[in-house]
Amino acid sequence: MKAIQTNQAPAAIGPYSQGIIVNNLFYSSGQIPLTVEGTMVAGDIKDQTHQVFQNLQAVLSEAGASLETVIKATVFIKDMNDFAAVNEVYGEYFNVHKPARSCVEVARLPKDALVEIEVVALVK
Numbered sequence: 001m002k003a004i005q006t007n008q009a010p011a012a013i014g015p016y017s018q019g020i021i022v023n024n025l026f027y028s029s030g031q032i033p034l035t036v037e038g039t040m041v042a043g044d045i046k047d048q049t050h051q052v053f054q055n056l057q058a059v060l061s062e063a064g065a066s067l068e069t070v071i072k073a074t075v076f077i078k079d080m081n082d083f084a085a086v087n088e089v090y091g092e093y094f095n096v097h098k099p100a101r102s103c104v105e106v107a108r109l110p111k112d113a114l115v116e117i118e119v120v121a122l123v124k
Contacts, residue, residue, distance in 0.1 A: 001021070001022050003017040003018075004017060004019040004021060004026070004062050005017060005018055006061070006062035008058035009031070009036065009056075010031075010034035010036055010037075011038065013034075013038075013110060016029055017029065018062075019059050019062075019063055021063055024122060024123045025120060025121070025122060025123065026060065026063040026065045026122075027118075028060070028118050028119045028120075028121075029059075030074075030076065030110075030118040031052045031056050031059070031117055031118070032048075032055075032109060032110055032113035032115070032116045033048035033049070033051035033052050033114070033115065034055070040111055040112075044085070044114075045077075045082040045085045045115060046088070048113060048114045048115050049085075049086050049117075052115055053067075053089070053093045053117075060119070060121055063123055064123045064124050065123050065124060066121070067093055067094065068097050069121045070094070070099040071119075071121060072099055072100045072102075072120045073099050073101045073117060073118070073119045074101070074118050074119075075090070075102070075116075076103075076104055076105075076106045076117070077103065077104075077114065078106065078108070078115070079105065079114070080105040
């Protein structure tokens, strides 16, 4: 097992790593729309979803993976009414390669984020 940590994504806000590599698979922790400095992105669900993808790309890169090697994504959203907007942004990042995905509405996310995404990816 190897813990992944990069300064190109926000630090974990609790006792966990940004992700773990086991064998040739990378398991990310959920990424919320925090900037590298740890500030919540102001704006709507689309702005927050773009920031989440920036964070995911940073931890994936550090792990030797990429969005193109993602096998499974799990999307947590605060309001299912935002599903279409999240899908629109999600489709910008996964437009050719489409990993398996789950999307669930949750009562609350850390720091009152509107969206959180975690992924499992193949390490190159």
